[in-house]
Amino acid sequence: VDEPTFLARLRTLPLHPGADGLTDDAALVGGLVVTTDTLVEGVHFLASDPAGDVAWKLVATNLSDLAAKAAVPEGVTLNYPLSDPAWDSAFLAGLAEVLAAYACPLIGGDTVSLPAGAPRVLTVTAFGRSARLPRRGGARAGDALWVTGTIGDAGAGLAIARGKPGPLALLAAYRRPQPRLAEGLALGPRVTAMTDVSDGLLLDSARMAAASGLAVALDLARVPLSAAYRTFAGDDRPARLRAATAGDDYQLLFALPAGAEPPVPATRVGAFSNGAGLTLHDAGEMLPLPPHLGFRHGA
Amino acid sequence: VDEPTFLARLRTLPLHPGADGLTDDAALVGGLVVTTDTLVEGVHFLASDPAGDVAWKLVATNLSDLAAKAAVPEGVTLNYPLSDPAWDSAFLAGLAEVLAAYACPLIGGDTVSLPAGAPRVLTVTAFGRSARLPRRGGARAGDALWVTGTIGDAGAGLAIARGKPGPLALLAAYRRPQPRLAEGLALGPRVTAMTDVSDGLLLDSARMAAASGLAVALDLARVPLSAAYRTFAGDDRPARLRAATAGDDYQLLFALPAGAEPPVPATRVGAFSNGAGLTLHDAGEMLPLPPHLGFRHGA
Numbered sequence: 001v002d003e004p005t006f007l008a009r010l011r012t013l014p015l016h017p018g019a020d021g022l023t024d025d026a027a028l029v030g031g032l033v034v035t036t037d038t039l040v041e042g043v044h045f046l047a048s049d050p051a052g053d054v055a056w057k058l059v060a061t062n063l064s065d066l067a068a069k070a071a072v073p074e075g076v077t078l079n080y081p082l083s084d085p086a087w088d089s090a091f092l093a094g095l096a097e098v099l100a101a102y103a104c105p106l107i108g109g110d111t112v113s114l115p116a117g118a119p120r121v122l123t124v125t126a127f128g129r130s131a132r133l134p135r136r137g138g139a140r141a142g143d144a145l146w147v148t149g150t151i152g153d154a155g156a157g158l159a160i161a162r163g164k165p166g167p168l169a170l171l172a173a174y175r176r177p178q179p180r181l182a183e184g185l186a187l188g189p190r191v192t193a194m195t196d197v198s199d200g201l202l203l204d205s206a207r208m209a210a211a212s213g214l215a216v217a218l219d220l221a222r223v224p225l226s227a228a229y230r231t232f233a234g235d236d237r238p239a240r241l242r243a244a245t246a247g248d249d250y251q252l253l254f255a256l257p258a259g260a261e262p263p264v265p266a267t268r269v270g271a272f273s274n275g276a277g278l279t280l281h282d283a284g285e286m287l288p289l290p291p292h293l294g295f296r297h298g299a
Numbered sequence: 300v301d302e303p304t305f306l307a308r309l310r311t312l313p314l315h316p317g318a319d320g321l322t323d324d325a326a327l328v329g330g331l332v333v334t335t336d337t338l339v340e341g342v343h344f345l346a347s348d349p350a351g352d353v354a355w356k357l358v359a360t361n362l363s364d365l366a367a368k369a370a371v372p373e374g375v376t377l378n379y380p381l382s383d384p385a386w387d388s389a390f391l392a393g394l395a396e397v398l399a400a401y402a403c404p405l406i407g408g409d410t411v412s413l414p415a416g417a418p419r420v421l422t423v424t425a426f427g428r429s430a431r432l433p434r435r436g437g438a439r440a441g442d443a444l445w446v447t448g449t450i451g452d453a454g455a456g457l458a459i460a461r462g463k464p465g466p467l468a469l470l471a472a473y474r475r476p477q478p479r480l481a482e483g484l485a486l487g488p489r490v491t492a493m494t495d496v497s498d499g500l501l502l503d504s505a506r507m508a509a510a511s512g513l514a515v516a517l518d519l520a521r522v523p524l525s526a527a528y529r530t531f532a533g534d535d536r537p538a539r540l541r542a543a544t545a546g547d548d549y550q551l552l553f554a555l556p557a558g559a560e561p562p563v564p565a566t567r568v569g570a571f572s573n574g575a576g577l578t579l580h581d582a583g584e585m586l587p588l589p590p591h592l593g594f595r596h597g598a
Contacts, residue, residue: 121420
C-alpha cells in the first residue's frame with residue numbers, strides 16, 4: 001500500500017497520547033521528544049555515497065526533527081546492518097564526527113546481518129528535551145511563513161553526487177546536512193508552528209498549512225538561494241522551482257505572527273490565510289503548481 | 300566487521316550515562332527504559348512466515364527485553380518498509396493483535412520504500428517504565444540461576460516452519476512468542492540479575508555470567524522441556540542440547556540468592572560461582588561445551 005493509506009490504518013491502532021495522532025515528525029514520551037528515521041541504500045542515499053557521510057546524514061536528519069521541536073539532543077539509538085569492514089569502519093568514523101559535532105551521545109541499538117547483496121537499511125531514533133514543543137499544525141491565519149538558510153543546495157548536491165560537475169559546497173549540503181539545533185532553540189518560544197524542510201519547501205509548506213487547517217501562499221521570488229546554487233543552476237523560474245521542490249534541505253520552516261521578526265537569520269517566503277491548499281506566485285504573478293511539490297522518499 | 304568488534308568500537312564513542320556501556324539489552328533515558336530490535340527477512344524470519352506473525356514477533360521480542368527490565372510497556376515506534384498490499388494488510392492486523400494483547404500503544408515511526416526485491420528490514424523501539432531496573436550483570440557468587448517456562452519450543456517450531464511435520468503449539472512458540480511481562484514485574488524486586496533468553500539458554504547464561512564477572516554451571520538434566528517438545532524431539536542428551544542452544548525462547552533468565560524461591564513458576568537450572576566461563580553437566584556428569592552455545596543472529 002502507499003504511505004498515506006498505511007498511515008491512515010496505523011491511526012486506527014491504539015495510539016500513545018504523545019503521538020499527536022501520528023500527524024507530526026516527533027512524539028512526546030515521558031517528557032522526551034522522540035523521532036526516528038530510516039535511510040535505505042538506493043532510495044535515500046546512493047550506494048556510492050561515502051559511508052561516513054551516510055552516518056552523518058542518518059544522525060543529522062533525526063537531529064533536524066529535534067531542531068524543529070526546539071529540543072536539545074539527549075542521545076540516539078542505532079539499528080545497523082553489519083557488512084564489509086571498510087564500509088563499517090568509515091561509517092563508525094562518520095558517526096563519531098556527527099555525534100561529537102552535536103554533543104549527542106549513543107544510547108544503544110541493535111546490529112544485524114543482511115542477506116548477501118541486500119541494500120543497507122539503517123535506522124536512528126533520536127531523543128531530546130524541549131521546554132516548549134512547537135507543532136507543525138499551529139499556524140494561524142495572518143501568520144507569515146519563514147525559512148532559515150538557503151533552499152535547493154542539497155538537491156543540486158544530489159545531481160553532483162550522481163556525476164554532474166559542480167561546487168563541493170553543494171555536494172556537502174547533500175551529504176553533510178547541518179541540523180538547525182541552535183536556531184530551533186531560539187525559535188521555539190516565538191513560533192506558532194515549526195517543521196523542518198526534509199521533502200521540499202513546497203511540500204513541507206503545504207503540509208504545515210494542512211496540519212494548521214489553513215491555506216498558504218508562497219512567493220517563489222523570495223525563496224532564498226545560495227550564491228553557489230545560482231552559479232550552478234541559475235536564478236530563473238525553473239531553477240527556483242527545482243530548488244523549492246528538491247528534498248534534503250533540513251532548514252527550519254516556521255510561522256510567526258505578521259510583523260514579528262525572527263530571532264535568527266531567516267527569510268519570509270509566504271503567508272497563511274483562511275482556506276485550504278498551497279498557492280504559488282512569483283512576485284505577484286500566480287503560477288500553476290508543479291506536478292510534484294517535493295520528494296516523497298516513503299511513498 | 301563482526302558484531303563484537305563493531306560493539307567494541309561503538310563503546311569508544313561518547314555514550315549516554317543510561318547506556319550502561321552498551322553491555323545490556325536496554326538503556327535508561329530520562330526515566331524510560333528503551334530497547335530496540337531489528338528483524339531481517341531471511342535472517343530473523345522466513346520469507347514464508349505469515350506477515351501477521353512477523354508483526355507479532357517484532358513487537359514481542361522488544362517487549363521481552365522490557366520484561367527482563369521489570370518494565371511496564373509505555374509504547375513502541377515502528378520503522379516499516381512498505382511493500383505489497385496483502386503483506387502490509389496482514390502485518391497491520393498482526394500489529395493490532397500484539398499491541399492489544401500487551402496494552403501497548405503506538406508512539407510513531409517511519410515508513411520507507413525498499414528497492415524491488417530487497418529483503419524486508421523492520422525495526423521496533425519499545426519504551427517502558429520500571430520501578431527497579433534489574434541488570435544482566437548483577438549476579439553474585441552462590442546465586443542460583445533460574446528460567447521461566449520451557450526451553451527449545453521455538454527452535455523446534457522453526458524446524459516445523461521450514462517444513463518438518465510437528466505440533467502447532469511448537470510452531471506457535473516460534474511465530475508468536477509470549478513476552479513474560481507479568482513475570483518480569485513480579486521478579487524485578489527479587490532478582491540479582493535478569494535477562495531474556497533470546498539467543499539460546501547456554502549463550503544467554505554465559506553472557507549473564509560474563510557480565511557478572513562470575514562462572515556459571517548449568518545442569519542439562521534440569522533444563523525444562525515441554526511435553527510437546529519431548530514428543531517431537533525426544534528427551535535424550537542431543538535433544539536437550541538442541542533445546543539449550545536454540546534461540547527465540549523469550550523466557551526470563553534470572554539469578555536469585557541460594558535458597559530463595561521465585562514468586563512465579565520457574566526452574567532452577569544452574570548456579571554461579573567465583574571464576575569465569577560456562578560449564579555444563581548432566582546430572583553430575585561433566586559435558587564438553589557444544590561448538591555453538593546459541594544462535595547469534597547479529598554475527
